[in-house]
Amino acid sequence: MKLTCILPVAERNVFRARWLMVGPDRILENSCLETENFRVTGIPGRSSDANIRDLGGGIIMPLLVNAHTHLELSALKNRLDYTKGFEAWVKDLLAERDAIGTEALANAAFQEIDDLMVNGTGAVGEISTLGLTANLLSTSGLGGVWFNEVLGSNTDILSEYVAPLPDRNTSKMPALVFSLAGHAPHTTSPELLRSAKKTAFEHCRPFSIHLAESQAESDFINGEKGGWAKFLASRGIDISDWPVGNKSPVAYLDELGLLDETTLAVHLIRTSGQDLDILARTRTKVCLCPRSNYNLHQRLPDIDGLLARGMAPALGTDSLASCDSLSLFDEMAFVREKYPGVAPETVLSMAGINGAKALGLAPVMGRLEKNCWAGFLYVELESSSPAQIIESLTFNEI
Numbered sequence: 001m002k003l004t005c006i007l008p009v010a011e012r013n014v015f016r017a018r019w020l021m022v023g024p025d026r027i028l029e030n031s032c033l034e035t036e037n038f039r040v041t042g043i044p045g046r047s048s049d050a051n052i053r054d055l056g057g058g059i060i061m062p063l064l065v066n067a068h069t070h071l072e073l074s075a076l077k078n079r080l081d082y083t084k085g086f087e088a089w090v091k092d093l094l095a096e097r098d099a100i101g102t103e104a105l106a107n108a109a110f111q112e113i114d115d116l117m118v119n120g121t122g123a124v125g126e127i128s129t130l131g132l133t134a135n136l137l138s139t140s141g142l143g144g145v146w147f148n149e150v151l152g153s154n155t156d157i158l159s160e161y162v163a164p165l166p167d168r169n170t171s172k173m174p175a176l177v178f179s180l181a182g183h184a185p186h187t188t189s190p191e192l193l194r195s196a197k198k199t200a201f202e203h204c205r206p207f208s209i210h211l212a213e214s215q216a217e218s219d220f221i222n223g224e225k226g227g228w229a230k231f232l233a234s235r236g237i238d239i240s241d242w243p244v245g246n247k248s249p250v251a252y253l254d255e256l257g258l259l260d261e262t263t264l265a266v267h268l269i270r271t272s273g274q275d276l277d278i279l280a281r282t283r284t285k286v287c288l289c290p291r292s293n294y295n296l297h298q299r300l301p302d303i304d305g306l307l308a309r310g311m312a313p314a315l316g317t318d319s320l321a322s323c324d325s326l327s328l329f330d331e332m333a334f335v336r337e338k339y340p341g342v343a344p345e346t347v348l349s350m351a352g353i354n355g356a357k358a359l360g361l362a363p364v365m366g367r368l369e370k371n372c373w374a375g376f377l378y379v380e381l382e383s384s385s386p387a388q389i390i391e392s393l394t395f396n397e398i
Ligand SMILES: [Zn+2]
Pocket: 068, 069, 070, 127, 210, 266, 318, 319
């Protein structure tokens, strides 16, 4: 794959390639991209600038957005068996993660950040449970949201989590902001989830949560008394005031008031039509990780159902503990293979502008228009039409 990520600079630059993608819906032939002061300043058909940089016969396109990663788990690549079931996988993951140690975990995350950028990603929605990736991301060229994840029932921890929410640095692009995530409806108390969501909202940050992923989650929220309920009791967690029973995880979060357009719900592989209606009504943002879902659960999210309701799902890769790469080109190719009815332009939007919207980065990321951030991706390819280009990009035939 011949990809080049070009990060913006303050000086004026004019780039040219045979093709220029403003967004998946607009691909121009023989246009230029003018940039200055880290922003796109214009897209003229031709430029008389003497210092024009001709990149070649490929395409200049927006950087991709990976809306769900766990970079802290990068060291677990190829170390876990997906075939033993989700519960066994979680158990193995925690044991391996502890055995590896924080220094090796951080080193692997550092390398993976580099790899993400080489593979065309400009921003991430990073979920952190150990706090290892905040500094790594802050000093990288990646933008996005670093989510500090809360888990359990102890609301006292929240004050520690709130303190490091620095102000949004608008002078630096792409912006990297800090926020909070809840782990999942069945692992985190309603009180802690509500408090974390409220804090994120008050700081004008997105809030993220894994939702409708495991069978244990669905059973527990539906009111099953064994299994997960017993596990929480064995951990000393009092669930007597958790309003579970006769409902789905999506309906449960709706009742808790957690679903709105600044919440990013991740996975959604166990949803009914009613659940999708709730997500559409509340304008909840959605991120899907199909390769990870397929590996861990042999299930896939209902992309057609989401699209039919006018929703704009983003794509994520989850971690290297549950899939082979953090490349969105790989993720797009998997979506094309498993969802032949989804339009190629839609798949490309899922890996770009939809992720930017989900993370609060639009309109400056996800498109190349005047005033957008001037970081971009150049892909060397030989195609004779916009439709062919999108085919090549989404099938990872580049
Ligand atoms: Zn995750």
